[in-house]
Amino acid sequence: MxxxxxxxxxxxxxxxxxxxxxxxxxxxxxxxxxxxxxxxxxxxxxxxxxxxxxxxxxxxxxxxxxxxxxxxxxxxxxxxxxxxxxxxxxxxxxxxxxxxxxxxLKETFLAGMLPTRPNEVVDSFFRGYLDRHTSLKEFLDKYDQALQANHQLEVLADMESRNSGFMIKSRCYFELPLAKLYTNIILRKFEQEVEGMYSCFSTRQINAEGQVITYMVREQTEVDGNRRETRDFEVLYNATQMEVLCVCGLFNFKGYLCRHALSVLHQNGIEEIPPQYILSRWRKDINRSYVLNHDHSGIDVNNPVHRYDHLYKCIMQVVEEGRKSEVRYKETVQALDRILSKLNLV
Structure with missing residues (x-):
């Protein structure tokens, strides 16, 4: 944190x-x-x-x-x-x-950590590490184990997202730019909303107040797993600010736009998701801010996650020292330039 x-x-x-x-x-x-x-x-x-x-x-x-x-x-x-x-x-x-x-809870950003739909499951962060009989001392040790294991999985997932392509099913113009930005896991989830646009069979303007236009998006939704029901979702759209807000609240619940908001953007000829709705936390080109605690003796140089974590920790120490004065800053920049020059020759 x-x-x-x-x-x-x-x-x-x-x-x-x-x-x-x-x-x-x-x-x-x-x-x-x-x-x-x-x-x-x-x-x-x-x-x-x-x-x-x-x-x-x-x-x-x-x-x-x-x-x-x-x-x-x-x-x-x-x-x-x-x-x-x-x-x-x-x-x-x-x-x-x-x-x-x-x-x-629609005003609370939950980032997918709290299931809000029937039969939706979020894996426990501590599954396999803790149970109701875990003592306080064991908890502290196992908490750290769980944290490191999950961070390693996240780093590996980021590496996979950067190094492997994602097969887009719909070829929708909303997905094409995001395939270059989103991690594979988030793309799979967002793809469900893109596919869900096809169940939104009516998008009509019902009100306009200043720059804000209100749309009603009608969707055939699945209820209780075996029957379908027609529901209306109110979506507010501000073309000047490129803001879109749906009554379903999916963006705050999950961190990406819902099918109803996408339908309104589509109706207005918008072919790319507005940048404020592409969160850094889901991007594969963003370096994560956490650092795992590998000392020199615990580093497996054949493990790319260990190498990444240790180098990141070292460079953050350099940054902390370099920011303390103008002289240190200049020395740090020059030293980093020399290191990069050497690495480019390897």
């Missing part, structure tokens, strides 16, 4: 944790893990009369509400219809709704 506090913290639902996070990281957005909450539904609600209908009503309220007022109305209807207003767990969930229901 380079000394910076986290912007978002995701935990299980726990009052003690909420108090601790608010105390230690007061500026962070504290979110609750939606999948863990939904996993508890059978345990917490399974004995209720008409459980299956209640489960479906809760599922629809959580995953398919596009606006807070829509969620509120659906939730209230569920509570009154099934007479479960006195259920303590549901009351606690409703009190915490702004921390876990996707419709309230």
């Amino acid at each position: 380079l000394g910076r506090p986290p912007q978002v913290i995701i935990t299980d639902q726990c009052r003690t944790l909420q108090t601790a996070v608010a105390d230690v990281f007061p500026r962070a957005s504290h979110c609750l893990c939606l999948p863990r909450i939904m996993e508890k539904v059978p345990e917490k609600l399974g004995e209720l009369y008409e459980y299956e209908s209640i489960r479906m009503a809760l599922h629809n309220a959580v995953y398919y509400s596009l606006r807070p007022e829509e969620f509120e109305a659906t939730w209230e209807d569920m509570i009154h219809h099934y007479g479960i207003g006195d259920h303590m767990w549901l009351q606690m969930l409703y009190e915490d709704r702004r921390r876990w229901v996707p419709v309230y």
